Every structure is written in C-alpha cells, then in structure tokens.
Amino acid sequence: xxxxxxxxxxxxxxxxxxxxxxxxxxxxxxxxxxxxxxxxxxxxxxxxxxxxxxxxxxxxxxxxxxxxxxxxxxxxxxxxxxxxxxxxxxxxxxxxxxxxxxxxxxxxxxxxxxxxxxxxxxxxxxxxxxxxxxxxxxxxxxxxxxxxxxxxxxxxxxxxxxxxxxxxxxxxxxxxxxxxxxxxxxxxxxxxxxxxxxxxxxxxxxxxxxxxxxxxxxxxxxxxxxxxxxxxxxxxxxxxxxxxxxxxxxxxxxxxxxxxxxxxxxxxxxxxxxxxxxxxxxxxxxxxxxxxxxxxxxxxxxxxxxxxxxxxxxxxxxxxxxxxxxxxxxxxxxxxxxxxxxxxxxxxxxxxxxxxxxxxxxxxxxxxxxxxxxxxxxxxxxxxxxxxxxxxxxxxxxxxxxxxxxxxxxxxxxxxxxxxxxxxxxxxxxxxxxxxxxxx
Numbered sequence: 001x002x003x004x005x006x007x008x009x010x011x012x013x014x015x016x017x018x019x020x021x022x023x024x025x026x027x028x029x030x031x032x033x034x035x036x037x038x039x040x041x042x043x044x045x046x047x048x049x050x051x052x053x054x055x056x057x058x059x060x061x062x063x064x065x066x067x068x069x070x071x072x073x074x075x076x077x078x079x080x081x082x083x084x085x086x087x088x089x090x091x092x093x094x095x096x097x098x099x100x101x102x103x104x105x106x107x108x109x110x111x112x113x114x115x116x117x118x119x120x121x122x123x124x125x126x127x128x129x130x131x132x133x134x135x136x137x138x139x140x141x142x143x144x145x146x147x148x149x150x151x152x153x154x155x156x157x158x159x160x161x162x163x164x165x166x167x168x169x170x171x172x173x174x175x176x177x178x179x180x181x182x183x184x185x186x187x188x189x190x191x192x193x194x195x196x197x198x199x200x201x202x203x204x205x206x207x208x209x210x211x212x213x214x215x216x217x218x219x220x221x222x223x224x225x226x227x228x229x230x231x232x233x234x235x236x237x238x239x240x241x242x243x244x245x246x247x248x249x250x251x252x253x254x255x256x257x258x259x260x261x262x263x264x265x266x267x268x269x270x271x272x273x274x275x276x277x278x279x280x281x282x283x284x285x286x287x288x289x290x291x292x293x294x295x296x297x298x299x300x301x302x303x304x305x306x307x308x309x310x311x312x313x314x315x316x317x318x319x320x321x322x323x324x325x326x327x328x329x330x331x332x333x334x335x336x337x338x339x340x341x342x343x344x345x346x347x348x349x350x351x352x353x354x355x356x357x358x359x360x361x362x363x364x365x366x367x368x369x370x371x372x373x374x375x376x377x378x379x380x381x382x383x384x385x386x387x388x389x390x391x392x393x394x395x396x397x398x399x400x401x402x403x404x405x406x407x408x409x410x411x412x413x414x415x416x417x418x419x420x421x422x423x424x425x426x427x428x429x430x431x432x433x434x435x436x437x438x439x440x
Contacts, residue, residue, distance in 0.1 A: 115173050122166040123184045129159045130191070152405025156395050160403050163188055167197075179209035183217045190224055193365060193372040195231045198224075212249045216261060219246035220268060227272035230337065230353035230365055236276060243269050254295075260302050263292045267310070274320050275355055277335075283318030286310060290318075330382055334412055338421075338437040340366060348373065352437050354412070362390050364410065373397040376410070386414040412437075 133155055170177060170185060182205035190198035202221040209215045219242045225231060227239030247265055250258050266289035273282035290310060296303040314320055340352035350368040362380035366373055378392030393407040408427035416422040426432040 112173060112176055115169060116176060116178075119166055119169045119173070119177070119181060122162050122169070123181055126159055126162050126166065126188055127184065129155050129162075130188075152393070152395065152407075153403075154405075156403050156405050159188075163192075170201075174204070177204070177208065179205045179211075179214040179218070182208060183214060183221065186218070186221050190221060193228075193231075193367075193375060195225050195228070195233050199233060216246045216249055216265075219243070219249075220265065223268065223272065227276065229275055229355055230351075236278075239272060240269070243272075256297055256300050259292055259296050260300070263289050263296075263302075263306050266292065267306075270314070270318075279319060282320065283314075286314045286318035330386070330388060330414075333414065334388060336439075338439060340435050340437045342425075342433055342435040348435075362392075364390065364392065364394075366396075371397075376406075383411070386416075388412050 133152060136151065166185060170181075182201045186198045186201035186205060189195075189201065199222065202218045202225065205218040206215060206222070209218060223239045223242040223246070225239075226233055226235045226242065228234065243265060247262065250262055250265075266285045270282045270285035270289065273279070273285065289306070293303055293306045293310070296306075334354050336354065338352040338354070340348070340350055342348040348366070348368060350366055350373065353363075353365040353367075355363040362378065364374070364376045366375075374394070374396040376390070376392035376394035378390050378394075380388055380390045383389050388411070390410045390412070391408075392410060393405075395403055395405050397403050406427045408425065408430075410423060410425045412421070412423045414421050421437050423435050423437060424432050425435065
C-alpha cells in the first residue's frame, strides 16, 4: 500500500521535471487509464445508457404528440392505402352492377321485341281471316249459303281464339304497343260490337299515335263507338266531336290523299247520322262529300268509286234513297230496341236491336245482358202489312260450340197475337226457333 501511495507523490513532485521525465509520466498515466473497469462502473454506465434511451423515446413521443395527424407519415400512408382499397372496391362493385343491369336490360328488350312481333303476327292473321270472309261473302254466300255458314263458323272460331291471345299479350306490353296495332285491335272489337274494348284500344292508340293518319283512324273509330245505335256508349255529341277532330287534322290540305280522307270521313258521318234517324244532318255531310269528290283528280280511281257509292245510297239532295213506300212505315216501326224472349231449346231473354238502312238492308243484334250473342246483317223486304223478312248472314254464340257463323231467315210479325209481337228464326241446318219481342 505504501508503494501505491508513493507513486502519485513522486509523480506530483515531478511535474517540473525534464522532458524525459514528462514522457515517462504520460506513459504511466496511459497505462493506469487502460485498466479494466470495475463491475460497479459497468452497472452505472448501463443505467445511464438506459436513461438516455428512455429520454430519447420520451422526446420523440412528445414531438409526435405535438405534430398534427395529417403530418404524420405512417398515418397518411395508412389512410391513402385505405382510400385506394375503397375506391377499387367501389369501382369493382359498380362495374359488376352495371354489367348485370345491362344484361337484364338486354334480356328484357329482347323479350319485349319478341312479344311485339308475336302480337303483330297475330293481328296479321286476324286481318287475313276477315279479308277471306269478305271475299267469300260476295261470292259464296248467295250461291251456297250452307257452305258459307260452315266455313264462316270455322273462321270466326279461329279469329276469336287469335283475338283472345292478342288481347292477353297486349295487356302485358300495353305501354310498348304501336298505335297501328292498337287501331287494329280496336277495329276487331268494334266489328264484334265489343264497344267498351274498342273504345279502350282506340283511346290508347290516340295517345300513342305520332302520325296524323293513325290519329284520324283512331278518331273515326271512336266516332263509330259512340254513334252506333245500340252501343252502351251511344252518345251523338261525343261521336260528332271525334269526327270533327279527325277532319280538323286534315285541315285545308289539297292533295289527293287528304281529299280522299275527307270524303271517307264525310260519308262515315252521313251514315252514322242516317242510322240514328237524323236525315237532315246526314244530307249535309253527303253534300260535303260530293263537293270534295268533284275536286278530286279524274285520274284517281277512288273518285269513280265514291261517285257510284254516293249515287247508290243517296239522291241528288243528299237524302237517303227510300225503301219502297208500301214498306216504309213498317220499317220505321220495327227499327230500334226491343226486349226479346227466345223460347225452345236455347231460351234467351235479352235485347234485340233492329237497324233498317235506306238501302233496304237491316242489321240485327241480340245481347244477353251486356254480352252480344247474335249479330246478323242482310236484306229486308215486306211480306205484308205487318210482316217483314230479313235474309241474313252473320255469327252467333252457342254455349257449347262458342262463336260460329250462321245464315238464315228471320221474320218479324207485329201484333201476331193480340198486341204481342212475334218472330221466327230459321238458321241453315237448324230447327226454327220462335221468339216474342216488345218495346223496351
């Protein structure tokens, strides 16, 4: 121990020594400082380092707390990654949705197009059947009425089946129907005296139509619905209004088509006024038709047809050509609506409408409540002071067979027994049936 204490003293006293002495002292100090530290020194240094690290972490934490979140790189990176993921997810969902929607829309459009084409084909078939009926009516009805009635029945059954299918299909795609198809449906129902259905289709056609031609057809159809005697929608004021609207669409055009349309409209109005007993109003329209025909080109084949038709049904003053004088009073008496009571195998109580035309023709319609069950048209002649004979062709409804064509003879007798009016109906191939009729 004494030796250890003596060393520093000698060093201390040797501070003023020579350079050689200083060099030796320096070497000795270096040797002393390079000695291994003690365990206590090591523990102290470790604790100091730990404290220094904790202080550094606390400083960083405090600095980060003072920095806004949007200036923190890790937070910004996380948010941007989340946004990118959300954008890609939304884009994928939208693309999938739009692709699915486009596929569904394409399917719906294809189905709609197919249904419209099917309906068009149905109406073409219905029109072809009616065309065949008109052709045979002028040739076969007089030469072989039994065969005509049979073939007419088959055609009418087929036509009604097609028309029912067309109605069902039309109800599915009503907003997408063309105005021309709606006019055809209205016309078919009008010919069957289904006036409410005819009005429905004509009204829809009028709202769908984009051309004046189709609008005129719909307006003329509505005129017929409201001016036909016996129609549940009979309203002369409405019918005349529809006719005037059709004429207004033609305006003052002077082309041949417009003139032809005006003549047809005038004659339609004249006919409707005639069957409603308004001969003075009818004559006014006949005169207007004649004036318009005179303005048509001589090269137009419709001109000679109009002249022939007008001359056949109306005299020079526009008044209807009268039936023979001896039958005039009887025809007027029989015209109108009656309550009819059929007896026998197929009893029926309903309404009978008799329309006598100026051309010695007649139309008879029998309805059971609101359902038309028989419709005939033909010539009418007087067989005596109180009896008329109507030779007719037409169609009627049988509970078992449905709608069938028919041809035959009906006789109407006024006051056949006391004050009771009676009649007989003899259809080809069937036994005669009897009925009574009285004013409604």
